[in-house]
Every structure is written in structure tokens, then in C-alpha cells.
Amino acid sequence: MSRIDYLRKELYELNSMDAKDFKRLVDTKLRNYLLHHYRNNPFYRDLLREKSGVRSEEHLPKTVEEIGRLPIIDKKWLQKVKIDKNFTKGVEIAGYVETTGSTGKPLRIPRSYSARKRFGEQCIRFMLMGGIDPLGHDTQYWVTHYYPKGDPEYPEGKDICSHEGVAASLEILGHPENIVDESTRTP
Numbered sequence: 001m002s003r004i005d006y007l008r009k010e011l012y013e014l015n016s017m018d019a020k021d022f023k024r025l026v027d028t029k030l031r032n033y034l035l036h037h038y039r040n041n042p043f044y045r046d047l048l049r050e051k052s053g054v055r056s057e058e059h060l061p062k063t064v065e066e067i068g069r070l071p072i073i074d075k076k077w078l079q080k081v082k083i084d085k086n087f088t089k090g091v092e093i094a095g096y097v098e099t100t101g102s103t104g105k106p107l108r109i110p111r112s113y114s115a116r117k118r119f120g121e122q123c124i125r126f127m128l129m130g131g132i133d134p135l136g137h138d139t140q141y142w143v144t145h146y147y148p149k150g151d152p153e154y155p156e157g158k159d160i161c162s163h164e165g166v167a168a169s170l171e172i173l174g175h176p177e178n179i180v181d182e183s184t185r186t187p
Helices: 003-016 019-040 042-052 064-069 075-080 113-129 164-173
Strands: 093-098 108-112 140-142 145-147 159-161 179-181
Touching: 003 113, 003 164, 019 042, 019 064, 093 113, 108 113, 113 164
Parallel strands: 093 159, 140 179
Antiparallel strands: 093 108, 145 159
């Protein structure tokens, strides 16, 4: 089954679930996500301890209703911690997402291969929910800003895309001919 067919099937199944099963699924996914980051990201673990008093996995939210206990990660925190390839244990960096720099200096945030794939899938889900078939016959026009092979300030040589979801979606979709990606490229 292709990835797009899997996403279509998944959306159909989600829309067919009763409310209790859907709630249970959402709570389980949230819990697994929080456990992963608590176990593998020392910076996030320290933030949870400092701002929310989370001292162990048992103190993490177990339901969506409890998510308000989590601190909001803001730009100041992201600038304070060293965000690099060692940010999360055992995760390989696929590329970077860059903010616009409206406050003076752009912030570059690494994105793992798995996060990039999930983000691309999320973008495809949004299209499908909106009635847009990304593999349909209609021509689609997407615009992104893209640094091929990175930026001299960041010698890792990873691609940087302002609209990471577009790049990740195109990878999942296999770069279909009906999508015109007019990326502005920074040499």
C-alpha cells in the first residue's frame, strides 16, 4: 500500500471511530510522544522539571485535558539551549526549519527524519481533509523558500526549507508532475 493510500485509509478509520475510541487513541499518542521526549531529550526534561515540576515519567500528562500543565516552548528557551545534532539522543538530523527572523535573527531548528516525515504526512492529511487530492489531475502550485545543501553558517550541509511541510510532502508523494513547486532558491 502506498503512503498516500495509507493516509486515506487512516483518515477514513478515524472518521469512523466512536468518540471514546478516538479519545483513547489521542491520549495514547500524546502520552507516547511525551514519554519519548522526556526519555530522550535532556533539554526538554530539564524544562519540564523547571517550569512544571515534572520529576518523573509518572508526572507527565496522561490525557489531552492535562496538556495545559506543560510549559510553552518559546524562542527565548530555544535560543538558550544549544540546538544541534545532539539535541535529542539517537536522532539523526534531516534538515532545519528556519524562522523568518522578524525579531532580528532567524532561529534554525533541527528536524529529524522521522519528524520531517510526520510533518509531511500531516500536510497531506490537511489536503485530504480539505478535499484536495495531492495526486489528482489538477495542477497545484506550491511556493517555498529553500537553501539547497544548507547554509555556510551551518556546515552540516543539510537542506534548509522555510516550508518544511512542502518539501516533506513532495518526498512522500514521489514528486508528482501535477505539483509545480516554485521554490525560491538561495545560492
